[in-house]
Amino acid sequence: MSETPRNFIQQIIDADIASGKWGAPGDRSVVRTRFPPEPNGYLHIGHAKSINLNFGLAKEFGGKFYLRFDDTNPAKEEQEYVDSITHDVRWLGADWEGEHGAGLRYASNYFQQMYDWAEELVNKGLAYVCDLSPDEVSARRGTTTAPATSPFRDRAPDESLRLLREMRDGRHPEGSHSLRAKIDLASPNFNLRDPVMYRIVHAAHHNTGTAWHIYPMYDWAHGLEDSIEGVTHSICTLEFEDHRPLYDWFIDAINQGRTDDGSGPWGKKIHHPQQIEFAKFRPNYTVLSKRNLIRMVKDGIVRGWDDPRMPSIAGLRRRGYTPEALRDVALGVGTTKYESVIDLSRIENALRDDLNKRAPRRLAVLRPLKLTITNWHEHGDDARTEQMTLVNNPEDPAYGERSVPFSKHLFIERDDFMLDPPKKFFRLAPGAEVRLRGAYWVRCHDVVRDAEGNVSEVLCTYDPQTRGGSDPPPAPDGTKRKVKGTLHWVSAPHAIATEVRLFERLFSVESPGEATGNFVDDLNPDSLEVLTGCMLEPALAQRTHDEPAWPDEIRRFQFERLGYFCVDKDADARFGGSSSGNTLVLNRSVTLKDSFAKDVQKA
């Protein structure tokens, strides 16, 4: 057995395979899982956990994974969502059974089979047509001590069958009838108080058009979908735990009177999958409910479903998240029945870990401060440009090196200079010497101030002996010069001016809306900061003119000492035509860890 801990679902499957519950004992390939979204919204990070779980299980056991749309309610579902979900699942790396996007499954493809089974239940006396309106059903639901009631419960099967067919044929208005399972009106589990199986809906369905006037309810449909597809382990979230008796009841009802070999009046037994529930993924500092996400989009709190601050898959993708990071998060938090809270920082760390290994390094200055090398002419003319060689990724030599121009006029980060620095400030200050990453050591000897007296330019001398950023030779007496700080920089005449968007968490409290009842009250007003006039090294703009749609693998970078950034789709749009400008748009995916900032905060 594997040394890594097995989660409770893996343990169930291990036992099923050992016992031969779904096939020959020991045959792992019988495992079938599925991800069954309703196409009524966009996927979010919680779905990513479910997708990774279901897909991961099928992959681990050598079984099959299906992507199935649970499209049983035409009133809420749209093709747009089918498309976005399909795209997101593929992006997450979950290959569903079937080639190149074929093999998609739809509950609506099984409507006829489901309907046939419904007639069977009517004939068996296990379902009946009820003429109560939705309000009346609700009013007659009963209480924990009093049972529900329906005057139509004992309707003759023949009459129910006639009415059901009329419902199917569109001869009754919405709400006038429903098909109900005859289970137990007194059950303490209200899901069993004769649940509705079919309701009348006169609406066009994105897949079946106007073929149907009745649509199956989730509880009736879901187990049948799983059964038809041969799903072995139907994994869902905790709130469906008290639906499981229903899930089992419906399949048992169909199998009532059926036989293993198909002999007898009702034919062969159908497959009975096992429903297993696990806890949802719940990160702090965000909201995940579909209702709230829709509201944020509709009310303009964010700029759409793919706003980089959104926890939607589309938002995370645009923010610069990788499928690998999301998979690592899902793996890391495990699969249990305990409703844990996932620290947002854990998700950020997963991204850092992934991008640290894979993101090419670049130099960029977000808030530029001029730095001029006043002795540049002593070793050539003032206009001289030197090419510095920097490694693209210290974590992986395969990324190679690049050339970065260096000249008399530079930009450094405004935060990297202080007139009156506190102790342990390893950066630039009057009289201090620092290394410019991969270039030269410079020492500040003066500053230029603007009309308000603020520092507008730092004047430095450089040491030609430190080319490439290397240590200078020791002094004649053997002492070595040291610098504590290394700064990032950009050569001013070569710099590319860009827009950079910085994001913070969308909410300022861990559980938005918990205290006030309205999550909008807890919005972080500073969740978006747009910087213009940021300066990038020229390597970042090399492809912008002839290749507007950057291939995904080169869209993400680490700006040294700042964080991970990715090219936003707005940049692609701007280069869609014969654009002549060099304006890129970048998103900060996540900052680098910053222990100095943390120390400052504590002090």
Added chain:
RNA sequence: AGGGGAUUGGUGUAAUGGUAGCACGACUGACUCUGACUCAGUUAGUCUAGGUUCGAAUCCUAGAUCCCCUGCCA
């Protein structure tokens, strides 16, 4: 209230009657041409009260706290 679930360091997760372990975080330190990365060390836990047992996170009893359920949504 009735029904269904859950509870192990700050967070997440193992241990399935036999040494409470791992990861993340935090804190120390080392290293470093990114105050990043990496490395080393430290920190801290079985919801409570009883019981069974040589031995309990695990089994039993009682309690506490939290989540879900009374849509013709999924």
